[in-house]
Amino acid sequence: MTGTPVPAAAARRGRPRNAAVDSAVVDAVLRLLGDGASIGELTMEGIAREAGVGKATVYRRWPGKDALMLDVLAAIEPPPTPEHTGDLRTDLITAVEYIRRRSLAKRESAMMRGVLLEVQSNPELWKRYHDTVVATRRRMLTDLLEKAIAAGDIRPELGTDLDLLADMVAGPVLSRATMRPDAPLPEDLAPRMVDILLNGLRPRE
Numbered sequence: 585m586t587g588t589p590v591p592a593a594a595a596r597r598g599r600p601r602n603a604a605v606d607s608a609v610v611d612a613v614l615r616l617l618g619d620g621a622s623i624g625e626l627t628m629e630g631i632a633r634e635a636g637v638g639k640a641t642v643y644r645r646w647p648g649k650d651a652l653m654l655d656v657l658a659a660i661e662p663p664p665t666p667e668h669t670g671d672l673r674t675d676l677i678t679a680v681e682y683i684r685r686r687s688l689a690k691r692e693s694a695m696m697r698g699v700l701l702e703v704q705s706n707p708e709l710w711k712r713y714h715d716t717v718v719a720t721r722r723r724m725l726t727d728l729l730e731k732a733i734a735a736g737d738i739r740p741e742l743g744t745d746l747d748l749l750a751d752m753v754a755g756p757v758l759s760r761a762t763m764r765p766d767a768p769l770p771e772d773l774a775p776r777m778v779d780i781l782l783n784g785l786r787p788r789e
Contacts, residue, residue, distance in 0.1 A: 605637060606655070608635045609635045609652070610656050611635070613631055613652065613653075614656065614659070615634060616630070622702060623703070650712065654709070654713060657703065657713055661717060664678075664682040664724060668728060668731060672732045672738070675728050676728070676778045676781070677774045679725055679753065679754075680757055683758060687758070687760075687761030690761070722750060726746045726749075737785075739785065739786070756781075757769070
């Protein structure tokens with residue numbers, strides 16, 4: 585689940601950033617968390633030491649630990665790739681399947697669950713996480729729905745509340761994943777949910 589982070593909050597200044605250094609620092613944070621450290625126990629100095637880089641190198645990339653943690657979250661929760669194929673069913677299945685796979689990863693990864701729980705205990709970091717990672721995903725979904733309405737694939741009157749429409753798409757799999765943690769998330773869940781949803785969204789003949 586590691587890899588080159590998507591910079592979410594670090595200031596851009598000076599010479600271009602070295603992606604290998606960014607990855608080394610993010611991986612160092614994940615190792616420390618995996619070894620049982622809490623976010624509160626992490627220090628920029630300790631992270632730099634674990635990554636094998638200088639403290640100044642870390643601070644040049646991230647002004648503080650909260651900014652670094654946003655990039656760590658981006659590394660373990662890569663954003664969906666927006667794919668508007670023009671086929672509403674295919675695009676909705678892709679969107680719901682992303683949520684299903686992310687939910688499976690959270691169930692299977694104690695580290696991811698732990699990181700997200702700790703982030704929730706930091707109101708400012710949680711807000712920034714929502715304003716960046718979560719809001720970006722949601723915009724992709726509302727953009728998809730808006731395009732489908734413009735194309736005549738969804739009844740136009742449903743476009744008066746795109747937020748509600750997005751909740752109807754994402755809500756069922758999120759409900760199963762979070763409210764029923766023992767419920768299965770099978771591979772055919774996304775197409776089944778989308779087909780049921782489309783019966784209510786499509787224009788009536």
